[in-house]
Amino acid sequence: xxxxxxxxxxxxxxxxxxxxxxxxxxxxxxxxxxxxxxxxxxxxxxxxxxxxxxxxxxxxxxxxxxxxxxxxxxxxxxxxxxxxxxxxxxxxxxxxxxxxxxxxxxxxxxxxxxxxxxxxxxxxxxxxxxxxxxxxxxxxxxxxxxxxxxxxxxxxxxxxxxxxxxxxxxxxxxxxxx
Numbered sequence: 279x280x281x282x283x284x285x286x287x288x289x290x291x292x293x294x295x296x297x298x299x300x301x302x303x304x305x306x307x308x309x310x311x312x313x314x315x316x317x318x319x320x321x322x323x324x325x326x327x328x329x330x331x332x333x334x335x336x337x338x339x340x341x342x343x344x345x346x347x348x349x350x351x352x353x354x355x356x357x358x359x360x361x362x363x364x365x366x367x368x369x370x371x372x373x374x375x376x377x378x379x380x381x382x383x384x385x386x387x388x389x390x391x392x393x394x395x396x397x398x399x400x401x402x403x404x405x406x407x408x409x410x411x412x413x414x415x416x417x418x419x420x421x422x423x424x425x426x427x428x429x430x431x432x433x434x435x436x437x438x439x440x441x442x443x444x445x446x447x448x449x450x451x452x453x454x455x456x
Contacts, residue, residue: 310336372380381434384411386424387446406445413453423453 300309307315387403387410390396396412403410408424410446420455425436433452440450 294323380411381426381456382428383426383430384413384455385424385425385433385440385450386421387437387440387450388422390420390422391418393420396422402445406443408440421453 388396388399390399392416393412396414400410400412403422403424409426410422410424411426413421413423424440425433427433427436437450437452440446441448
């Protein structure tokens, strides 16, 4: 009888406390502890997912800005080409024999077969307040470039300014150092 009473008490305790009673006796986490850990794992996973999504959004925005900058740059080049003709690269003139590029773009305001004429025109451009350079090419052409810049939009503005300046002859174009 005594054993039956003990078994009934143990059965009542088990039914009232469930497995947590034995877990506590064994030094293991209870179901509440396990649920708390599960909740913490879900929170950490959600934070990691949100961090990945935020990172992807930053990349998307950066790519969109880069794409817009490229479109803007292409539009600027198209505008220059439409107004003045093609952007020309030194390779179009079979390479250079003298002169070094300090910038990516120059507005070319004069082209001469004689380097003496090119340098004379360069000095006149300098006197009119323009920063100018002479570039000589292997095909014998020497050009005077003004308004050096590394930005296509600035080259476009300089081309417009030079085209409106009565000092320079018509037909200015942009030389691209690539």
